Amino acid sequence: MKVRPLTTIVCLWLGLLGLGVGIIERYAHLPGPIGSEPGAHEQRERPLARMYVHPRCPCSRASLLELASLMSAPGVDADVEIHLYSPADASDDWAKGRTWQIAERIPRARVLIDPEAARAHADGALTSGHLVVRTAAGTVAFSGGITRARGEQGPSPAHDRVLPLLRTDPDQDNTLTLAAVAPATSPVFGCQITHERDCSTRAKR
Secondary structure, eight states: OHHHHHHHHHHHHHHHHHHHHHHHHHTOOOOOBOOOOOOOOOOOOOOOEEEEEEETTTTTTHHHHHHHHHSSSTTTOOEEEEEEEOOHHHHHHHHHHHHHHHHTTSSEEEEEETTTHHHHHHHTBBBBTEEEOOOSSOEEEEEEEOSSSTTTOSSOOHHHHHHHHHTGGGGGGGGGGHHHHHEEEEESSSSSTTTTGGGGGGGGG
16 A cells, blocks of 8 residues: 555656656757847958857857867868947946856957947847858858757757858858858757846856
């Protein structure tokens, strides 16, 4: 008589555990919003990778580390800008935590503060970790995320799309099919750039 209640409890516990894992998995693969397509051309000497980040979003550390991996790959010759959101009334130190430190370690990266995410919104970036890659001629060749899920590093289709763009010879820029036809896109997994409530409290300094 004592075995049946114990079996019931174990079954209920396993069911709840499975439900919890399912909810976590669903959230991990739930992409954030993307705004309008990036606009004006920005002709440069080299391709440009520009990422937009909420400095207190834990998911974005994986995005930054993926960007670091791309920039460290053989043959890459591109400029990098990382724009960290900051509320209009906040001091510069508000954005300068661990995420800023990770961003500063990326090869050739310029790390900048983006008050009220004005620069991010101009490029259609609404979710932290959104990367926009422009060719040397200023054409947008990629706009989206480069992780396979929230906070997950590792190989992804987006990584494979972006890497050749960062290796582009500026003299051959106009021959890029991806850039000439339409920019490649990919879901962005992270917190909304201007919504700190979407970010885990563990990410705060």
